[in-house]
Every structure is written in structure tokens, then in C-alpha cells.
Amino acid sequence: MKRIERVNDFVVRFANVNGSGSASANNLFAKAIFRLGVPVSPKNIFPSNIQGLPTWYEVRVSEQGYLARRGGFDFVVAVNGQTLLRDYRELSPGGYFLYDSTRELNEEFDRSDVIPIPIPLTDLCNTAFENPKLRQLLKNIIYVGSLAYLIHLDFAVLTDAVNQQYRKNPKLAEPNIKALEIGFAYARDHHPDTCKLRVEKTDRIGDKILMNGNSAFALGAIYAGATVVGWYPITPSTSVVEAFEKYTTMFRVEADSGRRKAAILQAEDELAALGIVIGASWNGARAFTSTSGPGISLMSEFFGLAYFAEIPAVVLDVQRTGPSTGMPTRTQQSDLLSCAYASHGDTKHVLLFPCNPRECFDFAADAFDLAERLQTPVIVMSDLDLGMNDHISPPLHWDDNRTYDRGKVLSAEDLESRQEQWGRYLDVDGDGICYRTYPGTHPTKGSYFTRGTSHNEYSGYTEESPIYQAGMERLLLKWQTARHLVPAPRIKIRDGKSRLGTIFFGSTTQAAYEAIGDLALQGLWINSLRLRAFPLNDEVADFINRHETIFVIEQNRDGQLRTLLINEGDFPPEKLLKVLSFDGLPITAACIAAKIGALLQEKPQQSKDGGTA
Amino acid sequence: MSTDRPIFRHPQATKNSAGFSRKDYEGAISTLCAGCGHDSATNAIIQACFELAILPHRVVKMSGIGCSSKTPAYFLGRSHGFNSVHGRMPSIATGANMANRDLLYVGISGDGDTASIGMGQFAHALRRNLNLTYICMNNGCYGLTKGQDSATADRGSAGKKGVPNPYSAIDLCELAIELGASYVARGFSGDKQQLVPLIKGAFSHSGLAFIDVISPCVTFNNTSTSTKSYEYVREHIDSTNTFDFIPLQQEILAHYPEGTSQDVLMHDGSVLHLHKAESSKDVTSRRRAVDSLEEEKAKGRLLTGLLYVNQDIMETHDIINSTLRPLNTLKEADLCPGNAALKKIMEGLR
Numbered sequence: 001m002k003r004i005e006r007v008n009d010f011v012v013r014f015a016n017v018n019g020s021g022s023a024s025a026n027n028l029f030a031k032a033i034f035r036l037g038v039p040v041s042p043k044n045i046f047p048s049n050i051q052g053l054p055t056w057y058e059v060r061v062s063e064q065g066y067l068a069r070r071g072g073f074d075f076v077v078a079v080n081g082q083t084l085l086r087d088y089r090e091l092s093p094g095g096y097f098l099y100d101s102t103r104e105l106n107e108e109f110d111r112s113d114v115i116p117i118p119i120p121l122t123d124l125c126n127t128a129f130e131n132p133k134l135r136q137l138l139k140n141i142i143y144v145g146s147l148a149y150l151i152h153l154d155f156a157v158l159t160d161a162v163n164q165q166y167r168k169n170p171k172l173a174e175p176n177i178k179a180l181e182i183g184f185a186y187a188r189d190h191h192p193d194t195c196k197l198r199v200e201k202t203d204r205i206g207d208k209i210l211m212n213g214n215s216a217f218a219l220g221a222i223y224a225g226a227t228v229v230g231w232y233p234i235t236p237s238t239s240v241v242e243a244f245e246k247y248t249t250m251f252r253v254e255a256d257s258g259r260r261k262a263a264i265l266q267a268e269d270e271l272a273a274l275g276i277v278i279g280a281s282w283n284g285a286r287a288f289t290s291t292s293g294p295g296i297s298l299m300s301e302f303f304g305l306a307y308f309a310e311i312p313a314v315v316l317d318v319q320r321t322g323p324s325t326g327m328p329t330r331t332q333q334s335d336l337l338s339c340a341y342a343s344h345g346d347t348k349h350v351l352l353f354p355c356n357p358r359e360c361f362d363f364a365a366d367a368f369d370l371a372e373r374l375q376t377p378v379i380v381m382s383d384l385d386l387g388m389n390d391h392i393s394p395p396l397h398w399d400d401n402r403t404y405d406r407g408k409v410l411s412a413e414d415l416e417s418r419q420e421q422w423g424r425y426l427d428v429d430g431d432g433i434c435y436r437t438y439p440g441t442h443p444t445k446g447s448y449f450t451r452g453t454s455h456n457e458y459s460g461y462t463e464e465s466p467i468y469q470a471g472m473e474r475l476l477l478k479w480q481t482a483r484h485l486v487p488a489p490r491i492k493i494r495d496g497k498s499r500l501g502t503i504f505f506g507s508t509t510q511a512a513y514e515a516i517g518d519l520a521l522q523g524l525w526i527n528s529l530r531l532r533a534f535p536l537n538d539e540v541a542d543f544i545n546r547h548e549t550i551f552v553i554e555q556n557r558d559g560q561l562r563t564l565l566i567n568e569g570d571f572p573p574e575k576l577l578k579v580l581s582f583d584g585l586p587i588t589a590a591c592i593a594a595k596i597g598a599l600l601q602e603k604p605q606q607s608k609d610g611g612t613a
Numbered sequence: 614m615s616t617d618r619p620i621f622r623h624p625q626a627t628k629n630s631a632g633f634s635r636k637d638y639e640g641a642i643s644t645l646c647a648g649c650g651h652d653s654a655t656n657a658i659i660q661a662c663f664e665l666a667i668l669p670h671r672v673v674k675m676s677g678i679g680c681s682s683k684t685p686a687y688f689l690g691r692s693h694g695f696n697s698v699h700g701r702m703p704s705i706a707t708g709a710n711m712a713n714r715d716l717l718y719v720g721i722s723g724d725g726d727t728a729s730i731g732m733g734q735f736a737h738a739l740r741r742n743l744n745l746t747y748i749c750m751n752n753g754c755y756g757l758t759k760g761q762d763s764a765t766a767d768r769g770s771a772g773k774k775g776v777p778n779p780y781s782a783i784d785l786c787e788l789a790i791e792l793g794a795s796y797v798a799r800g801f802s803g804d805k806q807q808l809v810p811l812i813k814g815a816f817s818h819s820g821l822a823f824i825d826v827i828s829p830c831v832t833f834n835n836t837s838t839s840t841k842s843y844e845y846v847r848e849h850i851d852s853t854n855t856f857d858f859i860p861l862q863q864e865i866l867a868h869y870p871e872g873t874s875q876d877v878l879m880h881d882g883s884v885l886h887l888h889k890a891e892s893s894k895d896v897t898s899r900r901r902a903v904d905s906l907e908e909e910k911a912k913g914r915l916l917t918g919l920l921y922v923n924q925d926i927m928e929t930h931d932i933i934n935s936t937l938r939p940l941n942t943l944k945e946a947d948l949c950p951g952n953a954a955l956k957k958i959m960e961g962l963r
Contacts, residue, residue, distance in 0.1 A: 035963075209962035219958070225948035227940040228711045230704070251950045259936045261943055263711035265929075268737040272704035275697070275734070279708025282695060283673070284941035287708060305698050395959045398952040403945060438941060439673045439693035439709075440716050447670060449686060449694040461686070 001113055004074045004094040005196035008038050008063035012147070013073035015080045015087045016140070019051030022079075025140035026057040028165075029147065030390065032157045033061055034210050037202045041067040041510075043389050043586055048235070048328040054083045063202055067392055068511035069586040075151075075197055077143050079121065085109070096150070096195050098143065117191055119146050124182050129175065138179040145183025150195040155184060209357070209395050213386040214290075216357035216396060217316055218243035220364025221288055222251060223398050226314070228287035229264045230276025232295060235328050236384040237318035240290035270295035274302040274313065281312040282450065284409070284438035286368050288314035293322045293335045296342060296379075303377055304343030305452045307475070310425070310434070312371035312378075312407070316364075319383040321584040330584030331384035333506055334556035339379045340534055340564055346472065350378045350482055351534040353505040354386065357393040359532075365402075366487065372407035374482050375433060383555070385586040386507040408435045415445040424448040424459040425471060432478030479535055486533035491543055495525035501547035502579075502596075503540075504554065505531040505561065507586065512553050514589035519596065526551070526596070531561070536568055544571050549603070551596050553579040555587050618642055618690075631666040638662045638669060640690040645680055650802035650828030650843075651750045655684045657805055658719070658748070661812035662689065665860060672717045673709055677702040677731055680757050681723030681750035681828070689719075700731025703738035706745050707929070713939040714930050717816060718744065724751040728764040728783045735785075739792040742820040744928040746812070749785055749823070750802070752830035753841035760833030771838035772830075786920055787906050789823040790899055795926040796822035797902070799917045801846055802829070806855075811919060813858040819880035820928040827915070851909050853896065853918035856887040877922050887919065896922050 004010065012029075016022035023044065030042040041060040047053035060070050075096040078087040084099065085108055091097055093113040099105065101118030109116075125139040148155055159177050166173035218240050221229075231241045245264055252261040263280075267273040273289040280287035291299065296317055306313045319335045321327035339351055350370060352363040363380050371378040415422065415437070422445070425434050434457075437446035448459040454468045455461060462468065494516070504512040509530055516526050529543045544550055544565070552562040559578040566573050579595045581587040618639060626634035638659045643652050662672070669691035676682035678699035685694045697705045706720045727735045727749045738745065753766040762770075765785060766778040789797045796818040800808035808826065815822030827846050829835050835842045840849075854875075860883050875896065877885040887896065895901050902921035909916040936943075 207963075209959055211962050219955070223949050223955070225943070225945065227943060227948065228708060230708060251954065252948070254936055257937065259934050261936050261938075261940070261947060263930070263933055263935045263940060265707065265711065265741070265933070267704065268733050271701065272707070272734055272737065275701050275704025276708035276711065278697075279675075279695075279705035279710075280712040280940075281708070282705070283709040283712035285712030287712070301698055302701070395962075396955055398949070398955050400952050437693075438713075440671055440713065443668065443670045444691065447691050447693050449696065451696040452698055453696070 002094050003115060003196045007198045007200055008061055010061055010074040010197045011070050011072060012059045012075040014057040014077045015083050016055050017080045018047055018049050018053045018055040021137040022140045025144050028161055029144050030059050031161050032153060033199055035157050036154060036199060037205045038063055038199060039065045039067060039204050039392055043069050046329050054080050063204055065204060066514045068514050069588050071588040071590055115194060117194060119186055124186060128182055134175060138175060141176050141179035142183035145180035146187035149184045149187035152198045207395055208392050210390045211357040211393055212388055212390050213357050213360040213382050214240040214388060215243040216360035217364045218247060220361040222247045224365040224368040225404055226286045226288050227262050228280035228285045230267045230273040231289050232267050232270045232273045234292045234295055236320055236388045237290040237292050240316060270298040274299040277313045278302055278306050278311050290316035290318060292318050292320045296335055296338055300343045303349060304345060304347055306377045307347045309450050309452055310375040312375055314367045314371050314378055316380045316382060318387040327584045331586055332556055332582060332584060333383055333554050336560035336564060348479060350376060350486060352380045353532050354382060355506055355509040357391055358396055361396040369405040370485060373405050374478060375407060381506060383507050408433055410435050410437050410446060412442045415442045423457040425455060426457040427474055431481045432474050433481060483535045483537055488537050489532055489539050490530040491539060492528045494527055498525045498527055499548035500526045501543060502526055502528045502551040502553055503531055508553050508555060511587045511589045511592055515592035518589060518593050541569055550576050551579045552576050553592055555581050557582045629663055629666040631668060635663045638689055640687040643687045646832045648831040650752060651681055651684050653802040654750050654826045654828050655687045657808040657812055659688050660809045665813055665816060672719060674719045675702050675706045676721040677726035679723040679726050681721055682726060685721055700726050701734060703734035707738060707743055710743055712941045715939050720745050720747045722749050724749060724753060724763040724765040725755045728785060736792050739789055739794045739821055741929045742795055742926050744819055745821050746815040747821060747823045749825050750828040751825050752828050752834055754830050754834040756830045756833055767840040770840040772834040773836055785825045787903055790902050790921050794823050795820035795923045797921040798919045799825045801827045801850060801917055803843055810856055810858040814885050817879045817881045817883040820926055849913060849915050851914040851916050853916060853920060854887040856885055856919060859884040859886055880924060
């Protein structure tokens with residue numbers, strides 16, 4: 001039998017029971033690889049459950065820097081009895097099966113093409129540690145120690161990480177290091193020369209960081225000056241507000257009073273969460289909410305109000321698998337259309353598509369500027385994979401010269417010196433954006449009545465058709481202004497003569513670039529456009545027009561980005577081909593490359609709706 | 614469509630201490646039906662603002678959807694207003710209040726807006742004790758959609774269509790007391806003498822002041838079979854108390870026999886001076902307040918007046934310990950930690 005033999009290029013899967021404290025042990029492992037300068041991409045594949053159900057943690061190690069989920073696994077740490085057989089069967093041929101040999105495997109575990117690595121984790125743990133609570137946690141640390149030996153992971157990196165984690169409480173570091181040593185020693189004594197996977201120190205990380213998108217967005221909101229948050233708990237967005245709250249403790253507590261320069265309110269539902277944001281933004285504070293698909297559905301009513309009454313609102317949608325409650329702990333990019341056109345009547349909303357934590361941070365800050373400049377909702381479209389998993393990312397950076405763009409707001413002095421009559425919905429400079437005032441600004445000037453009913457240029461109620469229609473058309477003019485303000489796409493022309501292009505966005509990015517690289521090795525050169533915002537900038541049309549065929553890669557069933565492109569750009573549907581993945585797991589390069597390959601085989605007899613899924 | 618009033622002001626019109634005449638607190642001309650109770654409630658709000666010499670531009674008026682929610686257009690024309698969506702006034706008011714705690718927030722809602730579609734938001738604004746005067750103009754029916762029963766309509770009461778309401782009524786005042794409101798009153802749009810001081814008390818209250826104003830719908834629910842008609846309410850009204858609202862600067866002049874009056878000191882230093890019909894009705898007791906409402910209801914009477922007040926419950930900003938400065942006045946220097954701090958965080962992520 002041939003053992004899988006690779007250096008800095010493999011996938012380890014940890015199969016655990018949810019709620020057993022495995023996450024911190026598995027993180028420790030991923031962090032150690034990161035600190036060895038080797039690109040690493042951990043994916044937590046967890047259940048909608050607090051305790052008891054199976055959970056997996058997949059760590060891809062890739063010196064080449066491929067950070068998408070790869071699919072398949074070469075090494076499994078199988079410590080969940082419920083999934084033991086499944087983890088065993090799904091292991092790649094030639095792979096390694098580390099399991100808790102305190103209980104013997106039954107006869108079903110009969111593969112001859114995998115390498116069993118029995119380690120009596122429970123026995124080792126119970127012998128070494130008394131405290132029953134600690135036992136459960138340290139059992140996980142023991143397998144990390146064993147793994148370190150097996151793949152030649154520099155042990156000092158692990159102990160350093162543990163010491164750093166418990167630097168404020170060194171007493172806790174002690175048992176953790178002991179557990180690591182126990183695991184390491186057992187593997188050394190019983191399984192020498194067993195595993196042909198190796199981690200070797202390199203320098204492929206540079207100044208990059210390992211961070212999740214939700215924390216990055218929260219920091220961006222802090223830096224952008226957000227002060228009011230209305231929110232409702234929902235996976236996978238909850239950790240955004242938790243992080244924001246943590247950062248307000250760090251940065252927003254007044255030294256003299258101990259009071260906080262922020263108001264965070266857990267609302268009764270998502271309707272109220274967005275209502276709080278709209279009320280606060282209307283009154284001149286920067287406010288945001290974070291949610292997921294089910295919350296977007298509930299917020300639709302308020303999106304329409306904010307669009308029509310022209311009130312800034314920043315919303316982060318950490319998308320998960322729909323429809324309905326769907327798979328709450330799995331990822332997807334399936335809220336695109338419901339966000340782009342949220343609410344009844346003619347509405348359109350600005351969307352931003354970050355692809356890594358750095359962009360989650362940058363786009364958080366940009367979202368506040370755009371929302372206030374355009375006086376409209378801006379929705380940042382993250383997803384569970386980007387938001388909750390750790391990603392290698394360029395470090396976050398804030399330009400200290402940057403000031404907040406608060407948009408067109410009249411001060412008391414502006415109102416005092418103004419000659420012409422002010423109208424809240426009067427477009428005086430032709431960009432579709434009008435001047436607004438905050439309540440309490442001036443004793444006699446600048447007050448107005450905000451309403452979701454149709455209004456004239458002076459915010460009075462109207463049922464006059466031409467006035468209503470002119471207002472709706474002005475909103476379209478504002479939409480045109482938005483096209484020039486939102487972040488431009490990132491275009492890569494690999495071959496100027498290639499007639500093939502791809503368009504993708506957000507967390508699909510890493511897998512898409514990897515697939516494009518793989519296809520290039522086969523001689524197929526595909527240009528790419530990474531979309532970063534809606535409305536569509538001019539570059540999108542140029543890119544689509546210069547190619548014969550465009551593969552639109554996204555993580556949903558219906559090709560929502562493709563629909564958006566056809567609807568907004570009038571592009572011929574037959575040239576936009578769907579490349580889709582919607583199983584709830586982060587998309588892989590293999591999936592993309594296979595589907596593009598299949599579509600090229602089918603051509604030119606492609607189906608009318610743009611090909612296959 | 615609302616129409617602006619003529620801007621002419623009588624030169625000798627009385628002015629309050631802020632230099633405003635009563636007209637300065639008015640809004641556009643009402644488009645509600647002639648005789649609508651809501652117009653009387655609107656007038657009481659105007660009167661309360663005038664008497665308290667409130668600066669109009671320091672008031673924010675908000676509402677949901679319905680006849681009642683149209684009224685913010687008819688008072689305080691110099692204030693910012695926000696007519697939001699159905700049942701969602703409390704969340705908009707919450708956000709606005711979080712952004713600037715220094716303004717006076719007046720929320721107008723109706724019985725459909727509050728007791729049905731907006732019940733959740735109503736309940737949660739109460740339990741957070743948002744610093745807001747919440748006035749519900751309660752007519753027991755949906756006026757704008759032509760008279761359907763609302764959730765506050767009494768069982769057996771019949772409006773214009775003549776069909777008795779088969780469901781039990783939600784008593785918003787009892788609910789408010791139970792949900793943690795710190796100021797709960799019931800008024801009648803036909804009794805301005807009582808309503809104006811109730812509103813003035815609400816304005817000086819720190820926290821959520823809820824006033825349920827029984828405000829008959831003359832078009833759809835003013836029939837002889839309705840329990841929300843002018844006639845019925847007048848015949849069945851009972852009052853916990855009559856009272857004076859005494860602003861901070863004024864001295865209490867009236868004196869009443871011991872045992873029949875109760876003073877409540879408000880946060881801003883004003884005093885509510887209550888003349889009680891019965892000495893047992895202590896408005897600072899939550900249990901007594903609910904008991905009184907139930908006792909009167911059992912007798913077929915409608916209890917009005919100040920029902921409950923508690924000055925010890927913290928308002929939202931103090932519960933969450935937010936800064937005393939209005940959040941909407943904070944600038945980059947107050948809010949942005951700068952790149953050096955970010956670099957430190959980055960070190961921890963390597």
C-alpha cells in the first residue's frame with residue numbers, strides 16, 4: 001500500500017463531538033502551522049447544536065498558498081464515535097486514521113488502503129489528569145501532541161502558542177503542555193516512521209494575519225465611528241456584535257465617567273434591529289446591524305422605508321444556507337437577490353462583497369461613508385465561511401488621515417447662510433442626492449417631516465403622479481451616482497486574446513483563483529473579474545463584452561449573480577454560464593475546474609439557461 | 614394631503630417664557646374627520662408644549678401608521694418628524710434616542726399600531742424604559758381601513774357595522790404596568806383638563822411615559838353600541854385623581870387636606886401634585902395600580918388619570934451606561950482608535 005507522502009500540502013480533518021472543547025485544540029494546531037510560515041486554511045464544519053452532535057474541523061496546509069477548502073482529507077483525527085465509521089470510509093486511500101484506541105475498532109473497520117494510528121487518548125488522559133472537567137479538554141490537546149510528532153511539527157511552536165494563550169494565567173498552561181507532551185511521547189514510542197506527511201518551516205506568510213471576517217468587520221465599524229448597534233442573535237452573525245462589544249470595552253470607555261461611547265441594544269427581532277439603525281442614522285449617528293438571511297427577510301419592510309425616505313443604514317449579511325431556516329451553520333451566497341431588491345415596490349440597494357478579513361474591515365468603513373454619502377442602505381455581503389472561519393489575510397490598516405464622509409448634511413451655520421429655500425428632497429446639484437438635516441440643529445430652520453409615503457421635494461405628502469414619478473426617477477439618478485462611488489472590480493487579464501472569462505465574488509474568490517491556476521496548467525487561460533460591489537461599475541460591462549463566454553461562479557442554486565448581471569446589465573443570457581456549488585460547504589477549486597471543463601465540452605450546444613449546475 | 618396654516622400671528626398673542634405663542638407649536642391643518650378625538654389629543658399636546666415652554670426644535674415626533682400616526686403633521690411644525698411604518702415607531706424612536714439623548718421624544722401611535730402589529734416593539738420599548746413619551750390614541754378600531762375592530766375593542770362592543778366584537782380586549786395600561794413602564798396614564802380626548810397635565814407629566818418623566826388616550830372615532834366607532842364612543846366614555850369614566858403638574862420653577866400653591874394628596878418628585882425637579890379621590894390609590898404601587906384598573910373594570914367603569922409612576926427605574930441610556938454626550942456629536946477623535954492601536958491588535962493575530 002502506498003502511503004500519502006507530502007510536505008506542506010495536505011488536509012487534516014478533526015472529527016469531534018460538538019461542545020467537547022475541541023475547537024481550541026484544533027485552533028492551536030492551525031495556528032502552529034501558520035506560525036511556521038506555512039499557509040493554512042481551517043474550516044469549521046459545525047452543527048446547529050450546542051452539545052452532542054458531530055462537528056468537523058478541516059485544516060488545509062498549502063505551501064502554494066491555496067486557501068480554499070480542498071475537499072477530501074489525508075489524515076483524520078477521529079474522536080467522535082458517532083461518525084467514526086464515516087470518517088474512516090471517507091479518508092483518502094493511503095491516508096492516516098488516528099483514533100482513540102481505548103475502545104477497540106470493530107470488524108467494519110477493514111480497509112487495507114489506510115494506515116491506522118491507534119492512540120489510547122482516554123486512558124492516557126485519565127491516567128494523567130484527575131479533574132473530570134479538564135480531562136475532556138485535555139484529551140483533545142493530547143491528540144494535537146501526537147499529531148505534532150507524526151507530521152514533524154516543531155513542538156516549541158505549540159508550547160509557545162499555549163504559553164501565549166495562557167500568559168495571564170500560567171497555571172492553566174501547565175496541564176496543556178503536559179498533555180501535549182503525553183501525546184507526543186506516545187506517538188514517538190508507538191508510531192515511529194508511520195506518517196509521511198510533514199510540515200516544514202517556510203516563509204510564505206510574511207506580515208499576514210489569521211483572522212475571521214466577523215471580527216474584522218466589527219473592528220471596521222469601530223474605526224468607522226459606529227456608535228449605535230441594534231441586533232438580534234442569529235448564526236452566523238452573532239459574533240460580529242460580540243466582537244464589536246469587546247472592542248468598545250477596549251476603545252470606547254470614557255476614562256472619567258466609565259461610560260461607553262456606544263449604544264448596543266439587543267432588539268426583540270430583526271425588524272426592530274434595523275428600525276434602531278434607521279432611527280439612529282436619521283438622527284445623525286453611525287449605526288449598523290448584522291444579520292443573516294432570515295433576518296434580511298424580516299428587515300425587508302424597513303429596507304423599503306430607508307430606500308424611499310433616503311436614510312443611511314449599514315447592514316452586514318453573514319449569509320448561511322437557505323431557504324427558510326435552511327442549514328443555519330452552513331455557508332452559501334444565496335441572499336444576493338433578496339438583498340439587492342429587498343422590499344416591495346421598486347427598490348435597489350447598494351451591496352459590497354468582501355473576499356477576506358482585510359476587505360471585511362475596509363468595506364465596513366466604506367459602507368458607512370457610502371451609506372451617508374448616498375443616504376441609503378448599504379449591505380455588506382459576507383457569509384458563514386468568511387465570517388466565522390479564520391482566514392489568512394493581509395493585515396488590517398487604517399489611514400490616520402482618513403476622515404469620515406458624513407455626506408450632505410446642513411449645519412446650523414449652513415442653514416443660517418443659505419439663500420435659497422431648502423428642500424429635503426430637492427436635488428440642487430444634479431447627482432440625485434439631496435441635503436439633509438439632523439433634528440435639533442437650528443431653532444427655526446431645517447426641520448422636516450420624514451415619511452414612507454410619497455413626498456414632494458419639500459418632504460410634504462403628495463399624491464400628485466408627476467411629483468411621485470420625478471422622485472422615483474431621481475432615485476435612479478442617485479443609483480447612477482452610486483455606480484461611480486462603489487469599489488471597482490478586480491480584473492485579471494491572464495491572456496489578452498482569451499475569449500473566456502469568469503466572474504465571482506466574496507468567499508468564492510480563493511477557490512476560483514485556484515481553479516483558474518489549475519486550468520492554466522492544462523493550457524486553458526481564463527481571465528477573471530472579482531466583483532466587489534453592486535451597482536455594477538462600467539468595468540463589468542467592458543469585461544463581459546470583451547469575452548465570448550463568461551463563467552459566473554457562485555455558491556447558490558439559481559445563479560443569483562448571473563440573474564443580477566442579466567437584469568442590470570442587459571447582457572445576453574447565453575454567454576453567461578452558471579458554475580454553481582450549493583451544498584452548504586465552502587466551494588472547492590476542484591468543483592469549479594470540473595464544471596468549467598464540462599461546460600466547455602458541451603459547447604456550443606449549451607442550454608438556454610446558461611448550462612448546468 | 615396636509616395643508617399649511619396661514620402664518621399670520623396675532624400681535625398680542627400670549628407668549629410663554631421661551632417667547633413662543635401657542636401658534637408656534639401648531640402644525641399643518643388636520644385632514645382627519647371633523648370631530649375626530651385625535652384632533653383634541655393633538656391640541657392637548659400643543660397646549661402642554663406651550664405651557665412648558667418647550668423649544669420646538671428640541672422635540673422629535675415620531676409615529677407609525679394609521680389615523681393617529683398622521684397627527685404629528687398637525688402639531689409642532691418646527692420639529693423634526695418621522696412617520697415610519699406600521700407598528701414600528703418604537704424601534705425608530707429607540708434608535709433616534711440612542712443617537713441623541715438630549716432631545717425630547719414624542720411617539721404617537723394608535724390601537725392597531727400598538728396593540729396588534731406593533732405589540733412586540735411596544736412591549737420591548739417599555740421593558741427597556743426608553744426615554745419617550747408614548748401616546749396611544751385609542752379608538753378601538755382601524756379608521757383608515759374603514760372601521761374593523763382593533764385589539765383594544767371591548768368584547769361585545771359594536772361599531773358602525775353593528776357586529777359585536779367577539780374577542781377580549783387588550784388593556785394597554787395594565788400591560789404597560791406589567792411590562793415595566795415607569796409612567797402610565799389614561800386620558801380621554803374629550804377631557805382636556807385632565808389630559809394636558811398628564812402629557813406635561815410625561816414630558817418631564819425620565820423613562821417611558823405611556824398615555825392611553827381614549828379618542829373616539831366619529832366615523833366608524835361612535836355608535837350607541839360602542840364602548841369607545843363619546844357618550845359611553847363620558848358616562849363610564851372614573852378618575853384616579855385630578856392633578857396639577859408643577860414645573861421646576863413654580864411653587865405649589867394649592868393645599869389639600871392631608872391624606873387626599875400625593876406629591877411625586879420628577880427627575881427634572883418638577884412635581885406631580887395629585888388630588889386623589891381615595892387615599893388608598895397610591896400611584897407608586899404597581900400592584901395597587903393594576904388592582905384599581907381591574908376593580909373599576911369589574912364595575913363597568915373606565916379608570917383614567919395617572920395610574921402608575923415610578924421614578925426609580927433607570928432609562929435605557931443609564932441601563933446600558935452610555936455616555937452623557939449625544940452619540941451623534943462624537944467625532945473621529947472620540948471614536949477612531951488610530952492605526953497604532955490596530956497594529957497592536959494585528960500582532961496578536963500572528
